[in-house]
Amino acid sequence: MRNIFIIFLLLILALTGWWANKNTDYPYPAPVDIVTEKTKPIDFVGFLFGMRRIIADVMWVQTLQYYGGGGWEDKVSEEKYRKYEHDEKRKGEYGRYKYLLAMCRRCVRLDPYFKYVYAFGGASLAWNLTRYDEGLELLNEGIEHNPQFYPFHLYAAAIIYMREGKAVDMMNKLEQAVKYPDCPFEVKLILGNIYTKYGRYEDAANIWVDIYYTAKLEVRSKGAKQKLEKLIAEKKLSEKFLEKIK
Numbered sequence: 001m002r003n004i005f006i007i008f009l010l011l012i013l014a015l016t017g018w019w020a021n022k023n024t025d026y027p028y029p030a031p032v033d034i035v036t037e038k039t040k041p042i043d044f045v046g047f048l049f050g051m052r053r054i055i056a057d058v059m060w061v062q063t064l065q066y067y068g069g070g071g072w073e074d075k076v077s078e079e080k081y082r083k084y085e086h087d088e089k090r091k092g093e094y095g096r097y098k099y100l101l102a103m104c105r106r107c108v109r110l111d112p113y114f115k116y117v118y119a120f121g122g123a124s125l126a127w128n129l130t131r132y133d134e135g136l137e138l139l140n141e142g143i144e145h146n147p148q149f150y151p152f153h154l155y156a157a158a159i160i161y162m163r164e165g166k167a168v169d170m171m172n173k174l175e176q177a178v179k180y181p182d183c184p185f186e187v188k189l190i191l192g193n194i195y196t197k198y199g200r201y202e203d204a205a206n207i208w209v210d211i212y213y214t215a216k217l218e219v220r221s222k223g224a225k226q227k228l229e230k231l232i233a234e235k236k237l238s239e240k241f242l243e244k245i246k
Helices: 002-023 041-048 052-067 100-110 115-128 132-145 150-163 167-177 185-197 201-214 218-233
Strands: none
Touching (some): 052 100, 100 115, 100 132, 115 132, 115 150, 132 150, 150 167, 167 185, 185 201, 185 218, 201 218
């Protein structure tokens, strides 16, 4: 009896979804468009029962868990990135997190309005893994589905400037991006590290202070404090900056 009831309930849900799809303007892509290299059957379950956002959230947690690992087990073939073989920035980065783009796409193909995935994933692919092309691919999808979300245009421009070696233009775009309240932690971290690389230590310190107070995770606040302490120990900063986080 219970099995009959469950089947009946599933049938009602499926018919409800079919009726809704037929009689309303659907704000999401068709199911055929959600397929990626990492798509799984549960993705279509989320589509069928109208749980795109919930399933996309679960997928994003899985993506962060993947990106939090070493990344060496999934290696991109060297042949695919041979055009970068003379790029010093890519040493040691061949192949790390081969599926990061696919896993990000898995999230946003199900929920194209999940803005954080585009921003975090695009920044990570471009700056952390120096796979500029993949970072831009993801951000371009974000722009296509969220054309009025201006930060995506800033991130994409910054990546292009970085790829072309235009450091000042790149920093200008990132400086505009971090002013947005929903700017991902990853982008702030990238800008702080770039400031440090180019000797703009006080600008870097202001980023670390901002992260210290705005980071949602304690480990990030501690990391920002450690970066401040390191610059002070190296005599690149005044100790007054530590006063700002006391």
